Amino acid sequence: MSVSVIPESVLPIDAVNDENFARVYGEILTKLPEDLYIPPDALAVFLDDFEGPLDLLLYLIRKQNLDILNIPVAEITRQYITYIELMQVLNIDLAAEYLLMAALLAEIKSRLLLPKPAVPSDEEEDPRAELIRRLQEYERFKKAAEDIAELPQEGRDVFEAHAEPPVRDLLPSQPFFGDFALLLDAMRDVMKRTALQQSHVIGREGLSLEQRLQEIIVRLRFGETIIFHDLFPASEGRLGVVVTFMAILELLKQKMIELLQDSFFAPIYVRQYLEVAE
């Protein structure tokens, strides 16, 4: 049970135990005895501490160190009903279950007051039996709930430890079609390297785009994977690079080849386009 905000001394139950007050039981309460004064707000909070009529009953029983199996129904009923009446006097909204329980208690009490038959028949059950069964059943789950609350709880007592999957798994490991930034970076390297060869004479004849397309396809026809840079013959200089680059763009566009790269700065590979489900 959660901690009540009401000091023990002002609990209405203590007041109810007063014999004088017992006489008002059953009558309509218009005025509370002075020693019974409880701030209305506090009473509402107090009621919030109970999970229902069974919980309130358990409280009344436990408070007097009584065994559930042997509830003094009359006494408990008197306390319970006094409690309920207090609530009503104070205009506190009571769940219907509380009133239902009051009726049930009153019924049990009246049945117990009936004279017992001289020879008790087997079928006749103690009127309290059902209530006792319910109280016991409720109490064990109330205890179970407390036990569960004590278990180490994730996010409160237990914190899971995780690590990021390997970087490769975060990046597109599948082929992708020309991430421009990556492609350009690779191009820049190629340009830099070919710049050193600039002084060579460019043989125009060898630089047909058509021919370059064919050459690349031929080089990749058996499914080899070739490093991107290797497609650029350094001897052809800048123009050769441009023609080869255009050929690559064209082949990419036609989905005849694909480029692969595991991460930034990793080598880019070129291979025949493999059909993969998008």
Next chain:
Amino acid sequence: MKLSRQLVKNIIEGAVFASPMPLGLEEIAVLFDDDEKLSRKELQSLIKELQTEYALRALELVEVASGYRFQVRAQFSPWISKMWPEKPPRLSRALLETLAIIAYRQPVTRAEIEAIRGVVVSTQIIKALFDRDWIVVVGHREVPGRPALLATTRLFLDSFSLKSLSELPPLAAIRDLESISREMENTTVEQQKI
């Protein structure tokens, strides 16, 4: 090709850490190709070795319902919990009682929970339990209205560091009605001071 013990151990370690959920033995086993396959026993023995290797670290490798996970040792919680400025909301008694009834009595309908608790179970509570993925609907009771049958999930067990439902704290024994009636016969109405 048979992988070295050390490599396999590293793979298990990495996989358990990288997995967003606890990792079961079967899930660990599928990481290896046919020619690298290991028996359950071998995997378990390697996991044991890993547990020993982490003895002096801030973490422990534990088994919960859905498998193995690493978690920060409880003694460091006071500091670790400061990473979250708002404390996790306390579980209300109403929620805990409802959860306890579902856990111990599953599968169970909402009406059955209400019968035990003696009050209406609020929709918010049921919703909160679903939101945490602690409970699921496992079927319907074949009575008028076909009410949903509720049961707890693996995630519920994981969240409370339990391997199985049998690890739940035992439910208090109930004294049977026979003995109740016997005891009551000894108690006369007069003794109760009615």
Next chain:
Amino acid sequence: MKLSRQLVKNIIEGAVFASPMPLGLEEIAVLFDDDEKLSRKELQSLIKELQTEYALRALELVEVASGYRFQVRAQFSPWISKMWPEKPPRLSRALLETLAIIAYRQPVTRAEIEAIRGVVVSTQIIKALFDRDWIVVVGHREVPGRPALLATTRLFLDSFSLKSLSELPPLAAIRDLESISREMENTTVEQQKI
């Protein structure tokens, strides 16, 4: 009370592992009470020790843009990646291009991206980038319609294991493209006829 070096190291270790995001030095520092406080330098030296201790493990303690995180070493990827039966969400070419343009040209409007790519940028792509928290709106361009200005996030850097934008291939590459395409335009007509 001054905490022992070992305890502080354990707390850092546990915190980095428990945090869902990379953990910065400032965030680590706040885990300690005033009387337990450590200097940045002390923290960094303990992190270095931790990095050494993990040298032989399957994980490494790495620093990314928003802080420290543990990461499974790349060499175990062939096995670990099998945990995700569907390959990690595949990034489409259109998405990567859009992302690259935002990364290089930020802050940039959608219309500007479209101008560069020459095609309409689909709403799905922008949404996917937002969903991954790789981009954010950092303001609005003061032109009719006040279009949103998009920029990349720290998470984008983390996801690509970059410490800062400066680690991206330099912008010079883009200028190169411009000169290349100019050159190509000059060459094409002539060459195509060959």
